[in-house]
Amino acid sequence: MKKFIWYFTLIILALFMLVPMLWTITTALSHDTSTVKIQLLPNNPGLENFINAWNYPSQIEKGITMGRFFFNSLVTCFFITVLSILTDSMAGYILARKKFRYRESIFFLSIATMMIPFYVTSIPMFLIVREFGWINKFYGLIVPFIGSGFGVYMFRQAFLAIPIQIEEAAKLDGLSDLGIYLRVMLPLIRPTIATMIIFKAMWSWNIFYWPLLVTNSMDMYTLPLGLTLFKGLNVTRWGLLTAGLTIAVVPIIALFLIMQRQFISGLTAGAVKE
Amino acid sequence: MTYTIGTVIPTMGIGLFMAIILNSKLKLKNFFRTAYFIPVVTSLVAASIIWSLILDSTDAGLVNSFLVQLGIPPQAWLSSSRWALFSVIIVNIWKNIGYVMIIYIAGLQSIPEQLYEAITIDGAGEWEKFYYITLPLLKPTTSFVFTTSLIGSFQVFTPVYIMTGGGPGYSSNTIVNYLYQQGFQNFRMGYASTIAYALFTILFVMTILQKKYLKAEEVLY
Numbered sequence: 001m002k003k004f005i006w007y008f009t010l011i012i013l014a015l016f017m018l019v020p021m022l023w024t025i026t027t028a029l030s031h032d033t034s035t036v037k038i039q040l041l042p043n044n045p046g047l048e049n050f051i052n053a054w055n056y057p058s059q060i061e062k063g064i065t066m067g068r069f070f071f072n073s074l075v076t077c078f079f080i081t082v083l084s085i086l087t088d089s090m091a092g093y094i095l096a097r098k099k100f101r102y103r104e105s106i107f108f109l110s111i112a113t114m115m116i117p118f119y120v121t122s123i124p125m126f127l128i129v130r131e132f133g134w135i136n137k138f139y140g141l142i143v144p145f146i147g148s149g150f151g152v153y154m155f156r157q158a159f160l161a162i163p164i165q166i167e168e169a170a171k172l173d174g175l176s177d178l179g180i181y182l183r184v185m186l187p188l189i190r191p192t193i194a195t196m197i198i199f200k201a202m203w204s205w206n207i208f209y210w211p212l213l214v215t216n217s218m219d220m221y222t223l224p225l226g227l228t229l230f231k232g233l234n235v236t237r238w239g240l241l242t243a244g245l246t247i248a249v250v251p252i253i254a255l256f257l258i259m260q261r262q263f264i265s266g267l268t269a270g271a272v273k274e
Numbered sequence: 275m276t277y278t279i280g281t282v283i284p285t286m287g288i289g290l291f292m293a294i295i296l297n298s299k300l301k302l303k304n305f306f307r308t309a310y311f312i313p314v315v316t317s318l319v320a321a322s323i324i325w326s327l328i329l330d331s332t333d334a335g336l337v338n339s340f341l342v343q344l345g346i347p348p349q350a351w352l353s354s355s356r357w358a359l360f361s362v363i364i365v366n367i368w369k370n371i372g373y374v375m376i377i378y379i380a381g382l383q384s385i386p387e388q389l390y391e392a393i394t395i396d397g398a399g400e401w402e403k404f405y406y407i408t409l410p411l412l413k414p415t416t417s418f419v420f421t422t423s424l425i426g427s428f429q430v431f432t433p434v435y436i437m438t439g440g441g442p443g444y445s446s447n448t449i450v451n452y453l454y455q456q457g458f459q460n461f462r463m464g465y466a467s468t469i470a471y472a473l474f475t476i477l478f479v480m481t482i483l484q485k486k487y488l489k490a491e492e493v494l495y
Binding site (some may be wrong): 010013014016017018020021023024119120121123126127202205206208209213223224225227228231238241242245248249252253256257260263264 | 288306308309310311312313315316317318319320321323324325326327328368371372376425429431432436450453454457458463466467470471473474477478481
């Protein structure tokens with residue numbers, strides 16, 4: 001009996017969590033209609049909505065498809081992830097291992113930035129980016145995020161956990177500082193790197209507020225911004241709308257289903273004390 | 275403020291409840307865990323748009339067409355001051371439950387099994403187990419989840435911007451959306467900076483309080 005109640009609750013909640021997604025996908029697969037139905041399977045299944053949705057932005061500005069938004073998002077996401085992991089891990093390494101004046105203060109300052117919400121710094125940041133002429137440029141989308149206090153902190157912790165003897169041995173073998181960092185230390189913290197890649201990639205893929213500020217021409221829109229175009233649509237074109245959403249959402253969910261473990265550790269990084 | 279309370283408490287409550295159920299030895303628990311976590315990986319923009327379709331104010335929306343079938347008049351979920359905030363809250367609950375649940379599961383797994391064995395020998399039932407062991411030992415987790423959700427809920431922007439635009443009137447506006455409106459729509463940067471400072475002060479005080487509280491609450495077992 002208790003089991004039954006548990007399952008019942010679980011299923012009700014699972015419906016609450018999943019129905020919005022499932023409904024979006026089935027409506028997208030159905031023939032475009034003006035009335036909406038609650039349906040489990042698509043009627044008249046077809047892919048026409050997806051083609052229409054993919055090309056929809058070109059109705060507003062010629063020559064732009066959702067492909068453009070995907071491309072912009074991919075470029076932004078790739079560079080933010082790679083560059084920030086590079087800077088964060090280098091800074092983390094130096095702060096963990098090298099002894100120099102003001103080391104503690106620098107570390108403190110860098111983690112103190114975590115306490116300031118991004119929205120607070122967005123105003124001065126916006127003014128700076130505008131001063132540089134980076135509005136509607138990839139620089140404006142990427143450069144503000146190539147380092148973060150959180151990343152520095154995570155990498156420093158990871159490096160601190162590695163025994164110093166390994167490094168001393170590498171030094172005796174004649175490796176330079178850069179050599180130690182690249183060939184000894186980085187391979188040893190591979191799990192942290194994987195976690196941080198997921199964390200950064202997810203974050204930069206979904207970021208909405210900042211691109212909203214620094215882009216205003218459609219060919220620089222990232223995917224989240226591009227999606228807002230669909231918001232202005234006449235709501236009776238359900239098929240088109242839901243197809244656009246499906247295109248944006250399904251790749252990430254598919255990726256999540258394949259790499260669940262890494263995703264969860266990436267998204268909960270820093271939350272759970274080990 | 276209503277927004278903060280309206281999101282944080284239900285999310286934590288449901289999240290904890292599900293974590294407890296899904297930490298047991300049920301079949302299919304991995305399926306449910308995955309299902310509940312899917313909204314977390316969905317982009318907030320997409321989630322907001324999906325929900326604004328579902329809650330669409332004409333009788334074409336999913337919820338309204340359902341209500342009409344039940345004989346209830348359709349509600350203007352997003353455009354009435356009565357429901358707008360509620361709609362935004364629903365989206366955030368939907369999106370965050372999975373995250374809270376995963377963190378609680380991690381917390382639950384760090385509770386030693388022996389404690390439960392001991393209290394069972396002392397003749398305690400399920401409810402006592404929960405009240406005397408689970409809840410006190412989860413305190414650090416709860417306090418973490420509570421402060422991070424609290425801080426997060428003060429910074430909500432995307433769903434408000436997309437679903438209601440803060441309206442009607444100011445009925446569903448939040449600090450960050452107000453900051454955006456003043457700074458980047460009305461171009462009153464100075465005013466927006468003041469809002470930013472206010473936000474920072476609130477969050478700073480909350481963080482400090484959390485640090486103090488956490489220190490006092492280290493549990494020994």
